[in-house]
Amino acid sequence: MGRPPERADVPQPGGLLRTKLTVPRPRPAALPRTELIEHLSAVSAPGRLTLVVAGAGWGKSTLLASWVDRQPDAHRHAWLSVDEGDNDIVRFWSYVIAALGAHDPGSLAASARLLAAPGVTVVDEVVPALLNELSVVTEPLTLVVDDYHVLTNVEVHRSMQLLVEQQPSGLRLVIASRTTPALPLTRSRGQGRLAELTVAQLRLSASDAAELLRRETGTKRAPAEVDLLHARTEGWLAGLHLAALSLRTHAEHTVEIAAGFGGDDRFVGEYLHTEVLAQLPDDLRLFLRRSAVVDRFCPDLCDTLTGRSDSAELLARAERAHLFLVPLDTRGEWYRYHHLFADVLRQELHRAEPDVVPQLHRHAADWFADHDLPLDAVRHALTSGDTVRAAELVAEHGPVAALQGYADTALGWLQSLGEDAWTTDVRLCLAGMTVATLASRPAELVRWTDLAQTVLDRSDLEPDLEDEVRFRLALAQWSIASFAGDSVTALHHAENVERLAEGGSPVRRLGGLSAVGLSRLRAGRLQAADVALTRAGALAHELGNDLGVMTIRGAQSVIAAVGGSAHEAERLAAEADGRSQVHALAEHYDRFYVPLARGWLALERGDMEPARDLLRRALQLVRRSPLLVDTAEVLTVLAVVEHRLGDAEAGRRHLVEAQQLLERCPDPGHLLVDPRRTSLNPSPPVPPMPLSLREIDVIVLVAEGFTSQQIGARLGLSRRTVEAHLATIYRKIGVKRRGAAARYAVEQGLAPARS
Structure with a gap:
């Protein structure tokens, strides 16, 4: 049998295929085309787009591969062979960044982290970050994108338009396509930044x-x-x-x-x-047409498809016979057929053996699944018409694909299976819920949660599966209520999640404790929230769940900052920040807690400019999330800081946005700073020693006649913490008793006079 491909040749991190990033190896007997290669070298330059457009069979890929091979700095020439799966915009840019960063993996770290973070917009955030990183590259870098014509996603074209329009001076961009791509060619041509090779240049003399x-x-x-x-x-x-x-x-x-x-x-x-x-001999002809059902293949895959054990020998025969076989690596393991030849082979297959086609796709699906290539596995399972096998693969690999950033692909798989599959297989509903959550799409989460509830009500599930469905439903319902800003409902669902997690796996208990802790935080029960989150953080640490640790410790750092424990807040923020350096978590929206806590501490110290920078970062992160209340909270704190820095317009704009967000929330719950109670007066009163936001909350409630115990209950603080705040307030404003503090609050316009 053929040797299975080495692991390095199959998926890279994020499920990327090395063969798509490998320059095709020109055939030894290929025509040199020296003059055309010299012409290509002359017209291609850093800061320019070179477009090679011609139909099938004009030698575009061979020309570009030969050109790259002859460059003295060939190691700085990145290659991407595009296929239909790259219409998922995240997958496309994952390949682009992987190709460009191959020479120096750390050089494009920021854009890679952004791309992997949920809620990030590729056009607005990822491509600009990539452009910034490429702009500081000291040596010219080349990107060759082959087969661009297979891209049909408008968003992919929009993102590439930005790359072309803002092309860094050190980047040489080369695109090969059968059709003229939807890019700003007129502008580039007018600016002298476009070189074009067409059939006129590619035609052989x-x-x-x-x-x-x-x-x-x-x-x-x-x-x-x-x-x-x-x-x-x-x-x-x-x-x-x-x-x-x-x-x-x-x-x-x-x-x-x-x-x-x-x-x-x-x-x-x-x-x-x-x-x-x-x-051709019958055995070779049969081999060629059956192996053509896949876009790329190795001997082991061909053995699986054809039922043979000599595929390596047949591939060698085909290569010696120049049968349009294109090597995809330097070891002779991965190949594809020339596109035109592949089309003809598939036509022949459908004509000669129509009944065999579904079986071949099923074999391909199984092979790709066994070799950790879920994108290809699911595609072939769906093509085979075997909905049962396809459903199994989608349920298993859909969440994995979403976690890698390919949420559109995963949702497309689910859509392809259709409503009959959804309503008979609850695992698909669970997969849909997970994909929607990972992709931060509340509307999709509601849809799949409703479907899961329908299936649960109608079906007689195995006890273990029913138990899992009920737990996952409760967790999804908590997420939906939290996203929508319905704090009472969210706390109710969180308590249900915790109840269903009792005695269950550590993963379940982590979900229950996290949900309860975050909901108690939103309910203003800060101490109770901290207790639950402390237990959740310990579990997340045991499980190696870096996202969980980062989120939980970040939320706890906010609780500590608001409670006046600056040292503890910074310790927790540092732990969360340390976890955020793992994978792409630094750009995950749940990291917003860290700059929020640090921004709050800077505000308390009176360091307004650092506070503004930190809070702007918190806002950038939280905007990627569906969290309406948290976004309003960050906006309000930022508005206060901007106002104190004299930027009244920015402060008013952010405060109004925060108020509008809360209008969409059924029950926002407790906010650190509530935009509905925050007023940015043109000339705000300035106390002799400015009070912190928490101290203002305390003195306002003192002026309203509340006791220390009542103030603590309202603000989620212990009585001792309230008394400590009062002692600081007395010292700052130069008074010794509650009555004097209340009068000060009224005189300074912090609280209305009591009748």
């Missing part, structure tokens, strides 16, 4: 045709024969290659072949059938 025919047939052809074939094919590389195949096969009929050869696609398809495939 008569002397090129003569050399190709000599190389392919092993014999120098007669000038008349060359001229005739060159005229018939109009210099089309693939056509001349096909003609050479036919000349080798029918050496006694070369004149007739030359006279009857044509170069249009329809004729070539027929020609490939009659003059190439029909002349």
Whole structure:
């Protein structure tokens, strides 16, 4: 049997295929095309876009691969072979960043982290970050994007438009496509930043045709024969290659072949059938058409598809016969067929063996699943029509794909299965809920949660599965209520999650404690929240859940900051920050707690400019989330800081936005600073020693006649903490009793006079 591919050749981190990032290896007998390569080198330059546009078979990929191979700095030439899966915008840019960063993985760390973070917008955040990183690259870098024509996603085109419009001076961008791509070519052409190669440049000259025919047939052809074939094919590389195949096969009929050869696609398809495939031995012909069901293949995969054990030998035969086999690596393990030849092989397969096609796709799905390639596995399972197997793979791999950033792909899989599958397999509903949560899409989460509830009500599930569904439903309902700003409902669901998690796995208990802790925080029960979060943080640490540790310790750092424990707040923030350096968590929206806590501490110290910078970062992160109340909270604290710095317009704008967000919330719950109670007066009163926001909350409640115990209950503080705040307030404003403090609050406009 063929040797399975080495792990390094299959997925890279994030499920990326190394072969898509590998420059195709030119065939040893390939036409050198020296003049065209020199022309390409002359017109391509850093800061420019080079566009190579021509139909199938004109040698675009071979030309570019040969050009890269001859460059003295070939290691700084990144390659990406595009396929249909790259219409997922996150997957596309994952490959672009991986290709560009291959020479120095740390150079594009910021854009890679952003891309992996949920809620991030590729066009507005990822591409600008990448442009910034590329702008400081000291040595020129080249990106070749091959087969761009398969991209149909408008968002992918928009993102590439930005790259072209803002192309850094150190980046050479080369795109090969069968059709003119939807990019700002007119502007680039007018600015002198566009070089174009078309059929006019790619067409072989008569002397090129003569050399190709000599190389392919092993014999120098007669000038008349060359001229005739060159005229018939109009210099089309693939056509001349096909003609050479036919000349080798029918050496006694070369004149007739030359006279009857044509170069249009329809004729070539027929020609490939009659003059190439029909002349092959049955075993090789069968092998070629069955292996063509996949876009790329290795001997082990071909053995699985064909039921043979000698695929490596057959691939070697096909390569020796120049049967349009394109090597995808330097070890001769991964290949693809020339696109035109692959189309013809698939047509032949559907014509000759229509009943075998679904079975081949099922075999491909199983092989890709066994080799940790879920994107290909699911695609082939769906194509096979085996909805049961497809549902199994989607349920298992959909959440994984979403975690890697391919949420659109995962949701597309679920959509492909259809409502009949959703309503009979609750695992798909659970997968949909997970994908929607990971992708921060509340509307999708509501949809899949409702479907899961419907299936649960109608179906007789196994006890363990029913238990899992009920737990996951409660957790999803908590998320929905939290996202919507319904704090009472969220706390109710959180307590249900905690109850369902009792005695369950550590993962379940972590979910229950986290939900309860965060809901208690929103309810203003800060001490109780801290207790639950402390237990949740310990569990997350035991499980190695870095996102959980970062989120929980970040929330606790806010609680400590608000409670006046600056040292503890910074300790917790540092622990959360340390975890955020793992994977892409520094750009995850749940990290907003860290700059919020530190911004609060800076505000308490009176360090307004650092506070503004920190709170702006917190706002940038939390805006990526569906968390309405938390976003309003950050906006309000930022508004206060901006107002104190004299930027009244920014303060008013952010305060109004916060108030509008809260209007959408059924029950926002407790806020550190409530925009509905915050007033940014044109000339705010300035106490002799400015009070902190928490101290203002305390003195306002003192002026309203509340006791220390009542103030603590309202603000989620202990009585001792309230008394400590009062002692600080007395010292700052120069009073000794509550009554004097209350009068001060009224006189300074902090609280209304009591009647």
